[in-house]
Amino acid sequence: MKITGFTGWLVEAEPGPKFIWRDGLPGSHGDIPRGSRPHNAIVRMETDAGLFGAIEVNRGEAVLDLVRRRYHEFIGENPLLTERLWRLIWEIDRVEEIHMRSLGMLDILAWDVKSQHARMPIYQMLGGDDRVVPAYASTVTWPTMDEYERYIKMSRDVGFKAFKLHAWGGPVKRDIELCKNLRKWVGPDADLMFDGSAGWDYVNALEFGKAIQDLGFLWYEEPMREFHLGAYTKLCEKLDIPILAAETSDGVHGNMATWIEARALDMTRVSSFYKGGFTGSMKVAHLSESHGMRAQVHGMGLENAQICAAISNNDYYEQLVMNEEQIKGLDKLGPLSIVDGNLTVSDEPGLGYHFDFKKLDETAIGKIEVRERINPPATLVPWH
Known part of the structure; x- marks a missing residue:
């Protein structure tokens, strides 16, 4: 051909x-x-x-x-x-x-x-693990605490059992309060994550991490810009909460190897759009597995859904939650529908566009x- x-x-x-x-x-x-x-x-x-x-x-x-x-x-x-x-x-x-x-x-x-x-479906050709993938509700940043409570509880009610915050990134104490409230809103058994969107320096990132690690968060994601690996290494040494990083770093598996060697993260990121498609993502996923690390899939879409179903060291499919209409329509997205908190990846050959x-x-x-x-x-x- x-x-x-x-x-x-x-x-x-x-x-x-x-x-x-x-x-x-x-x-x-x-x-x-x-x-x-x-x-x-x-x-x-x-x-x-x-x-x-x-x-x-x-x-x-x-x-x-x-x-x-x-x-x-x-x-x-x-x-x-x-x-x-x-x-x-x-x-x-x-x-x-x-x-x-x-x-x-x-x-x-x-x-x-x-x-x-x-x-054959792509996820099977990439290796194949499980086409039923649990999804987490990944928030946008709402202006008020009341809006967070409303939309997170709405996400819980449509079946999500895991939740990730994109918060304000301003004063650390306000985001700490939000994290404590999140645990109250969803109960002790839900998996929680926090994404700092690279908004803090080392001092703020350390203060925040110490404050939330006893809340049982699954990961603490990208609190700082991903340039100086030394700052991330220090953060990993000081905190018990797993650090998820290298989401936006260039260089695919070559760069990820440097992060792992520097002990600058505890979990890696893979995605079709930041890690060189399916082939690049699988290189990162297998590299991570060989170091006993999880490779969490970043972002939504047909491509990332296939990666989620292909690898065993990823926990969830990421689903943004934005407003009431969008949250209540997540079960009507065709091959990307979220039903009872799960995504069932298509068994059809091809990507699906x-x-x-x-x-x-x-x-x-x-x-x-x-x-x-x-x-x-x-x-x-x-x-x-």
């Missing part, structure tokens, strides 16, 4: 509900100019077997620019050789410095084709096509 081309469409997308993160971070609409809508890219990889992979991603203009300039290198390659394709895109990253969210796109497209060709390509041709803002390898490999001519 060979890759014969790529087609990309630039489309206007629904902006989704408005919400905010911690103090100092732009909210969900922070990257959308006023009066406009976000631009996504839909990318299709075609093959000579009639199979294609397709994905929808944000940062549409940048994604299509990457496909236009770089993806001609993969025309003629075999999409079933996912390890080879991952290595080739890793080489291009050396000179391109591909955005983390785009590094794994080719890999995901190839696994989509590979799964359809094998007539379904697009009307004819309609895209009519409605897209822009379109690109890549059909020819611009710089074919040189032919070795023997000496005579």
Whole structure:
């Protein structure tokens, strides 16, 4: 089988509900100019077997620019050789410095084709552990304590048994109070997590960690920016609560090895969009397992659902909870429905995106096509 081309469409997308993160971070609409809508890219990889992979991603203009300039290198390659394709895109990253969210796109497209060709779901091809994955309610940042109580109890009532806070990130004592209230609201048996969204320095991160570790939290996530590993090493040494980190660090498994060697975390992060697609995520998951560590899957979506079902050292699928309408509609999301606190990952082959390509041709803002390898490999001519 060979890759014969790529087609990309630039489309206007629904902006989704408005919400905010911690103090100092732009909210969900922070990257959308006023009066406009976000631009996504839909990318299709075609093959000579009639199979294609397709994905929808944000940062549409940048994604299509990457496909236009770089993806001609993969025309003629075999999409079933996912390890080879991952290595080739890793080489291009050396000179391109591909955005983390785009590094794994080719890999995901190839696994989509590979799964359809094998007539097996992706999670089984990646190894396969359990298609029924418990989910945790991951909050946005609400303005008041009363709103936290209302929406967390609502999430509990629809079946969630695990909860993660994205809190204010301002004065430490206010977030400590919220954590204590969370334990009261959901009872002694629920798993609790806290995500600092990299808002504190070492002093605040240490103060907060000491205050919540006796509340029985499963993990304490990314309290500081992920640059100085020494600060994270000190934090791990001082606290009993497990530190979850390296979510946004570049370098996939190579960088994660450095974090583990530095003893700068207790749990690792994997995701399709920050860790190089399926192949990169599995490298991190297996590296973590070999060091006796859990590799917690970060983020929602069809891709991350497959990773959750594929590996045994992940605890939960992450599900954002935003407002009443959204929380009460989580059981109506098709293959990503949360029912009684669980996600049941699809057993269908392929990734699961379904697009009307004819309609895209009519409605897209822009379109690109890549059909020819611009710089074919040189032919070795023997000496005579």
